[in-house]
Amino acid sequence: MKKFFFQKILQKEGWLFNTKISIDKEGKIKEIQKNYQGADYEQLIPIAIPGIPNAHSHAFQYAMAGMTENHPYNSQSDFWSWRKNMYDFALNIDPDDFQNIATMLYSEMLSNGYTHVAEFHYLHHDKNGQSYSSLSEMGERILIAGKNAGIDVTLVPVFYNQGNFNTAFHKKQRRFINKNSDDYFKLIECSRSKCKLYNSNLGVGIHSIRAVKDFMITELIDFNQNKYPFHLHISEQLKEVEDCLNNYSLRPVEWLYSNFEVGENHHLVHATHLNKKEIKLITQNKSNVILCPTTEGNLADGFFKLKEFQENKGNWCLGSDSHIGLSPLEEIRLLDYGLRLQTNSRKTFYNNETANASHLVMNKIFFNGMKAMGIERKNYFEKECSLNFIEIDEKRPLIKSSENEDLLNTIFYTGDIRNIKSTYVKGLNRTEINKNIDLSKNYYQTIRKIKEKM
Ligand SMILES: [Zn+2]
Known part of the structure; x- marks a missing residue:
């Protein structure tokens, strides 16, 4: 049993002071003692906040972040042109590449304070569109990468069946495709046993309502029976809404509900x-929205209707999606400042329980994010849960001078990665451990090899 002493640690109810937390060999919390006065502990942590769940990731896209920012004068550059590049990229990644990219990515996520990631995974087949001898070969590479980097993973193998509404898939999408529901259920079964092997969680889902035939979505919902968290992309682009109206005579969210x-x-x-009707449908049914502000900005998707969504008490959390940005702080601030710029009001995150923006944000991104991982939580740190936290550098000038009531706001609004001293998962300092394993060599070789092929 290892014992930590936290001078300040953030719980749902606010900062706790002088708290001793004991964990077992697996990093599970066995005891939380508030206002501890003794000296029986091995490690002192001045300031800690909970590790942040990253509820939406496409690991392979990390390797192309920054590679699609040349915009020739006479050509179109939008989501759809970016997607063509992404398909070419996806066709050139073998299982080893996939694992190397994901390992590097997950290590970087940890440095930025993410401790759990939901991998929305659709690169199921080989370059010819054929199954690997293990149906979940690529999914298992994600689980291995998670284990090696030390991040908790929820694997979400998603169903992808067609190119668009009532449209056959494009040959460049061949690695993503499951022919029918049975095919997909076999993939889920195989992924389920792999997740068990790596002590990871499983999710299910569809790539989007345009990518799976309607009757197959019914088959999947019947199959799942709400057993695993269900993820899907929806209404990201205006063209997607128009295509849905043309094919189903309803907007995507309306059609879904x-x-x-x-x-x-x-x-x-x-x-x-x-x-407005769609906002009500989502909020009244208590569904969760996973926002990915840096990717949504980078791909020129549009700005989420955050104001109306919040007024309807909507549930939301964060994902880094294409990984053009890897800091949860950047995601939060882009979301907040986007709305401030639109409304000329500084009051973005608020409800009738707290006036403190960051406490509200942490509550949303943690509990809804964990739910997206398939994990119900009542508090940030609880008995029988892993001890996952971010150690804040108490010596940074603004942190050192901050009053307790402003401390989380100072961390969220004024800081960057330099405020994070280390990130711990299961009581292990992954920042320190990952410094000592050379993840970069394999990663750089992989990127060079893919670029040569393209
Ligand atoms: Zn996505």
Whole structure:
């Protein structure tokens, strides 16, 4: 049993002072003692906040971040042109590459304070579109990468069946495709046993309502019975809304809630383009929206209707999606300042329980984020849960001078990665451990090899 002493640690109810937390060999919390006066502990941590869940990731896209920012004078540059580059990239990644990229990415996520990631995974097949001898070969590489980097993973193998509404898939999408529901269920079964092997969680989902035939979505919802968290992209781009109206005579979110029982277990990624009725459908059914502000900005998706969504008490959390940005602080501030710039009001995050913006944000991104991982939590630090936290550098000038009531706001609004001393998962300092394992060599070789092929 290892014992930590926290001078300040953030719980749902606010800062706790002088708290001793004991963990077992697996890093699970066995005891939390508030106002501890003794000296029986091995490690002192001045300031800690909970590790942040990253509820939406496509690991392979990390390797192309920064590679799509040349915009020739006479050509179009939008989500759809970016997607063409992404498909070419995806076709050139073998399982070893995939694992190397994900390992590097997850290590970087940890440095930025993420301690759990939901990998929205659709690179299922080989370059010819054929199954690997193990159906979840690529999913297992994600789990290995998570284990090696030391981040908790929820693997979400998603169903991808067609190119667009009532449209066959493009040959460049061949690695993503499951022919029918049975095919996908076999993948889920195989992924489930791999997740068990690596002590990871499983999710299910569809890439989007445009990528899976309607009757197959019904088959999947019946199969899942709300057992695993259900993830899907929805209403990211205006063209997607128009295509849905042309094919189903309803907007995507309207169509989804009209045809299926969608509730708390459903995690809608982006949901950028919503009308008032759709906001009500999501919030009244207590579904969760996973916002990915840096990716949504980078891909010119649009700005989420945060003001109306909050007024309806909507649930939301964060994902880094394409990984153009890897800091949860950057995601939060982009979301906040985007709205401030639109409304000329500084009051973005608020409710009738707290006036403190960061305490509200932490509550949303932690509890809804963990739910997206398939984990129900009542507090940031609880008995029988892993001790995952971010150690804040108490010596940084603004942190050192901050009063307790402003401390989390100072961390969220004024800081960057330099404020993070270390990130711990299961009581282990992953920042220190990952410094000593050379993840970069394999990663650089992989990137060079992919670039040569393209
Ligand atoms: Zn995505």
